[in-house]
Amino acid sequence: MPNITFLPANVSIEIDSDENLLRAAMKAGVHINSSCGGAGVCNKCRIFVEQGEVKGETLPEGGWKACQTFPVSDVVVRVPVESEVDRRVLRRPIIQKAASWIKTQAESMRWELHPVIQKSLVHLPRPSLQDNLSDLDRLRRELGQDRSQAISLGVDSEVLFNLSESLRKKNWDATISLMECTEREVHRLIRVEPGDTTGKHLAVAVDVGTTTVSAQLIDLNTGETLEEVSDYNPQISYGEDVISRMEFARKGDGHQILQKKIIECLNRLIGELCSKSGKEIEALSLISLAGNTVMIHFLLGLDTRFLRSNPYTPVATHFPPVRAVDLGIDVPRHVYLFLAPCVASYVGADIVAGVVGIGINRHPELTLFIDIGTNGEIVLGNQDWMACAACSAGPAFEGGGMKHGMRATTGAIEVVHIHPNTFEPMILTIGGKRAKGICGSGIISLLAGLFMAGVLDQRGKFYRDLDTDRVRSGRDGWEYVVIDAKSNAIDQDIVFTEADIENLIRAKGAMFAGYLTLLESLGMGFEDLERVILAGNFGSYLDLDQAITIGLLPDIPRDRFFFAGNTSLLGAKASAISLPVTRELHRVAKMMTHFDLSSNPRFMDHYVSSLFLPHTDLDLFPSVKVD
């Protein structure tokens, strides 16, 4: 790995040789102006190579485009800086990537590879007049069940339809699929295939979010993820948030439309997973799905009328496995859909899957789990107890309700640094492509960056008198121009407005008030937290200091924080490949105590106090310096 040294800051960092020097600078905490996000368009990210060899694009006026230049050897690079201030400001690392943690954690957890549906090869003795049991009893006998116990093997009637053919086709070699999921009925025969197909054993894990639907194709023999795809939840056309969708569902055939839309989306994603991986759909054994309570109700076609209004009762929180075709999912008939359980109307299966997926239920440390999705949900607890709450934070951190918000996909601005003197941004987009909008991590770093650079005041309003064209009064009020139209992928300037910021402050305020209320309710404070796990659809960058700076996360030692990404999808996957995890999902869902914040007066107090950057009470944020 080449070592890159940035001058004049004299900061060094090792990077992969396929990483460009702009990205290296961001990691090293060195500001380089870059107005196009690394797409090679704005020509602002000029650097000079003082030692070593690089390859890439040079600029006509001399120097290299950092975003298009890669190291060939160790390199010493000089960044043109305007003053010593830059050096001081930029000495601290910008990025706190905790994503590596969750990988280690997942490896150390080593979910027992024991899928909820298991395949095995059987060879049956050929029948004779002396041994002419029915085909099913022959199979049962082989499964080591004597006939008096045979009734304890559940059998899908579907299995019988081609049982004779399947057993005989490959000379009495056959592969059986047994479901092992409920506690009472130990095994259920759900499929018999001719010959040895044990190698073809796939699952699709899905997280149905209000905004985004993500799916992975998983090899159940190895636990490996073969492919991952995602898309917007097409229900968005009928309402951005769950409330407006439930409102839509009440009228006419609204309910059916929403169900149809999400099923279509699942079908599309499953199709993509198959075509991208080159796997055939027949190899699919099961679908494991997590999502919030409302999304699961829509998916199953359940009534959301009573979930929507006081006292907020879901139809159910634990769901039996459903034959996927019965919901219109376009898969073979044998495929079952397993749904992670929910806790309450606004603490769904996504949270339960997340908590179990990353293993909070297996560790003694007091952990605060924060899921910043379309809504904010929090869980406090450890292996022995858990409390949870929903914060009604809204989808701001997923890009929802933001003028140029978008989800974390190619072309999303994922990290921004604002120069405290020039107010010029240093920007990276996902994939280094021309920007289309700003995703969660980009929004956090923009808000924090503008605040830290002195562009925003504590109330989240732009200072009107700054010496920069980037802050201006636009069509929607005051705004900061992040990338102008000619350097981005859309035909207008990408801006960040005061309305966006108000939205964000309300969202982070609700989250923070949630942490405080939940901790207080249990007689604890931030100092008791041993771990904070942050889940959500951010990009690969999330700056912890920035998130604390805006008051989204509590100001406690940084080494207690972990960033876990889409934990709902992680839990859905873990549930697919591991029956013990599936059982844990149900245990955890039942043990979680749900706190209703909406009816809690302390929550409202905390919320109002949190509508500042970072907070009204600066004692809560000792490490955030506000001038």
Place this chain on the structure above:
Amino acid sequence: MPNITFLPANVSIEIDSDENLLRAAMKAGVHINSSCGGAGVCNKCRIFVEQGEVKGETLPEGGWKACQTFPVSDVVVRVPVESEVDRRVLRRPIIQKAASWIKTQAESMRWELHPVIQKSLVHLPRPSLQDNLSDLDRLRRELGQDRSQAISLGVDSEVLFNLSESLRKKNWDATISLMECTEREVHRLIRVEPGDTTGKHLAVAVDVGTTTVSAQLIDLNTGETLEEVSDYNPQISYGEDVISRMEFARKGDGHQILQKKIIECLNRLIGELCSKSGKEIEALSLISLAGNTVMIHFLLGLDTRFLRSNPYTPVATHFPPVRAVDLGIDVPRHVYLFLAPCVASYVGADIVAGVVGIGINRHPELTLFIDIGTNGEIVLGNQDWMACAACSAGPAFEGGGMKHGMRATTGAIEVVHIHPNTFEPMILTIGGKRAKGICGSGIISLLAGLFMAGVLDQRGKFYRDLDTDRVRSGRDGWEYVVIDAKSNAIDQDIVFTEADIENLIRAKGAMFAGYLTLLESLGMGFEDLERVILAGNFGSYLDLDQAITIGLLPDIPRDRFFFAGNTSLLGAKASAISLPVTRELHRVAKMMTHFDLSSNPRFMDHYVSSLFLPHTDLDLFPSVKVD
């Protein structure tokens, strides 16, 4: 009950006042010529009333038509007889009705009224913010299950679709239906209805025979049969017996056609049950069905290819409950179809249901169970052990393959007596309607009557030289004219041919050879039999002596015989109303030892010896006098 005395025989009998005098004579064992079966057409059943009062039809030449005349008080009747011979011949009672036995037996068994699906009324507390469990968990809590055990209550996902509505519609009063059938999963929630519908709890019990399909509507709250209907199995158009139907099934979409036909038939019968009883289909909770192994395979759409040929393996013998709509049965979605288990390819669920329905499994007496349906099946055993065999008897005793055979329904000749001097018949039809054909009991009494009257020899051939026009050489060879065209309901003479008789002798021979072989295999003889139970679709009359006379039944003391009617339907009903019976069905099906007669050389020997009336070895029939 009026007392009727018949002169000159001087035999008295009590009858219901709505029974006609021809029927009374048959019961009393008095022969009255009657060529039309009691339809009032032939005018031959003339009697004179010597004392007492009657109402009915008189004849122009004097006297009354016995078949159209009913007693008003005690009556003394004179039958014009040709000679004293009549008196002697007719002194023994013609009819041995054992049907009353099974009623007593059924009452004494008192199947525990505990349907496999149970309804109960629940009242749930209204949810509040302090108690906002999901609707399903609220219901679970009410069912006395704490949340940690909640997973042991299986839930049909269907239930969830209208759960919220159902619970709220009648102010949190609701009726739940729980299925309790498999051993592992103790309860399964399959339906929730608003308000109290516990009074509406019906089952349909069905026997799917190769020839006839019979169905009963049962009130699961009382165990009472509300209505009964039956029809030919419409698969008959594709083959009279199971072998030819399986042959048809192999080709093209033959299988689907047969399945469609039987489902259509079930739909028609269920519709009739509802319209006749005035019950709504929504009150239906379950269908309990028995039938032979082939019929059940066709019904479920299972492959019969391997069932048909050596080594005769069914796909399965025990079947999981199936959602009826999934088979195309036109009932509400919540209705489950429960299938009685089979033993082997040719000993089906009809036999298991029969044996358990009449309770052989609950008595210590050594019992021979004989089902004379489309095929003949026999079971030997008691509460501790059972052996069974199929006899390939063919459908002759159900009217199959007979020139004028028909099933036991209105217009069927159900009992015949032949005058030993004149060879004139005394005939009763079911319902006293003009005859359309001859049903099982009629066939037996015809064959026995003709044999006893000296019209037939021991080989089953007509004596050619008798002084009667009724025996003649017809289009299909020699035949006996039972009812001529002008006195019956069809436009030709109803005849009984030598070909019919050959058929019958082969059928009864196969049955008898079966009894002998099974008994011998277990080291027993007829003398060991404590009970013989005869099942089958006969009319309400079955003459035991006649059945013994032709060698269909063994010649043992008459008080050991019991006639049980359609025991398959009886068992299907018992299974519907009683979970213990359902469990017994499975236990019995597993404990039965199946003997394959087709590969047994002793069976063939016995068969050949049985092709005479009553048998080659007359020592086996001491009470049958053959001149």
